Amino acid sequence: xxxxxxxxxxxxxxxxxxxxAHSLAKQxxxxxxxxxxxxxxIRHIQQQTETDYGVKTGYHNADMxxxxxxxxxxxxxxxxxxxxxxxxxxxxxxxxANIEDFPExxxxxxxxxxxxxxxxxxxxxxxxxxxxxxxxxxxIASVHGLVASAQKSAYVAAKHGLIGLTKTTALETAQSxxxxxxxxxxxxxxxxxxxxxxxxxxxxxxxxxxxxxxLLAEKQPSGEFVTPDQLGDLAVFFCSDxxxxxxxxxxxxxxxxxxQ
Ligand code: NAD
Numbered sequence: 001x002x003x004x005x006x007x008x009x010x011x012x013x014x015x016x017x018x019x020x021a022h023s024l025a026k027q028x029x030x031x032x033x034x035x036x037x038x039x040x041x042i043r044h045i046q047q048q049t050e051t052d053y054g055v056k057t058g059y060h061n062a063d064m065x066x067x068x069x070x071x072x073x074x075x076x077x078x079x080x081x082x083x084x085x086x087x088x089x090x091x092x093x094x095x096x097a098n099i100e101d102f103p104e105x106x107x108x109x110x111x112x113x114x115x116x117x118x119x120x121x122x123x124x125x126x127x128x129x130x131x132x133x134x135x136x137x138x139x140i141a142s143v144h145g146l147v148a149s150a151q152k153s154a155y156v157a158a159k160h161g162l163i164g165l166t167k168t169t170a171l172e173t174a175q176s177x178x179x180x181x182x183x184x185x186x187x188x189x190x191x192x193x194x195x196x197x198x199x200x201x202x203x204x205x206x207x208x209x210x211x212x213x214x215l216l217a218e219k220q221p222s223g224e225f226v227t228p229d230q231l232g233d234l235a236v237f238f239c240s241d242x243x244x245x246x247x248x249x250x251x252x253x254x255x256x257x258x259x260q
Pocket of ligand 1: 010037092186191193
C-alpha cells in the first residue's frame with residue numbers, strides 16, 4: 001500500500017516510534033529512522049527492517065531539540081530520498097514534578113522536543129507534500145493532549161499544544177491531498193513509561209508488576225497497556241485512502257482513559 005512513499009519517524013530507535021516504523025515498513029514504505037542510541041543497535045534496527053520488509057531505510061541522528069539539526073535531517077531526507085511523504089512526529093520526553101519544583105531546563109527541553117520540533121519538521125516537509133498533492137502528517141500526542149495529570153505540566157502543555165498545531169495544519173491543507181492528524185495513546189509500556197513504573201515501585205515499596213497494575217488501575221479502565229503495534233496500525237489507517245478525509249482529529253487509543 002505504501003510502496004514508493006518515504007516515511008520519516010522521529011524518535012524511532014525505541015518504543016512507539018519503532019513500532020510505527022515497522023508498521024509502515026510492512027506496507028512497503030521506505031523508512032528514515034531518527035533518535036538516540038548506540039550505533040550498532042541502530043544499524044541492527046535498520047538491517048532487520050530492510051530484511052523483514054524488503055524496504056530501504058536511512059538514519060539521521062538529529063537532536064530534535066535543535067532547529068539547526070532538524071533542518072539538517074530534512075535536507076538529508078530531501079537529498080537521499082527525494083523528500084518526506086509521511087511525517088510521524090513522535091520523539092518525546094517526560095519529566096514528573098510539581099510545578100514549583102519543575103526544573104526550568106526540563107520545561108524548555110520538553111516544549112522543544114515534544115512541540116516545537118513538530119512545527120519545524122512540518123514547515124520543512126509541507127512544500128514537498130503540497131507539490132505532490134499527497135502527504136500524511138501524524139503527530140504522536142497523548143491522552144495528555146486531551147486531559148491533564150498532576151506533576152506533568154510541561155508534558156501536558158506540550159501535548160495540548162501539539163493537538164492545536166495538528167488542527168491548524170489540517171485546516172491549512174484541507175483542500176489538498178495532505179492530511180494531518182494526532183494519535184493520543186494512553187499507557188504504552190515503553191522505556192519512557194518503565195521509568196515511571198520504577199519510580200512508583202520504589203516510592204510505594206512494591207514489585208515491578210504491582211507498580212504496573214497500580215499505574216493502569218489509576219487511569220486506564222481496560223487494565224491493559226496499549227501496544228506500539230496497535231498504534232502502528234492506526235498510523236497505517238491514516239495513510240490509507242480510507243483515511244483521506246480524516247483531518248485534524250485527535251484520536252485516542254487509550255483503553256478507555258478519556259471516556260471517564
Ligand atoms: P521512548 O523513550 O521509548 O522513545 C522515545 C524516542 O525518542 C527514542 O527513540 C529517543 O531516542 C527519541 N528521542 C528522545 N529525545 C530525543 C531528541 N532530543 N532528539 C531525537 N530523538 C529523541 O518513548 P515512547 O514511550 O515510545 O514515546 C514516544 C512518543 O509517544 C512520545 O512523544 C511520547 O510522549 C508519546 N506517548 C507515549 C506514551 C506511553 O505510554 N509510552 C503515551 C502517550 C504518548
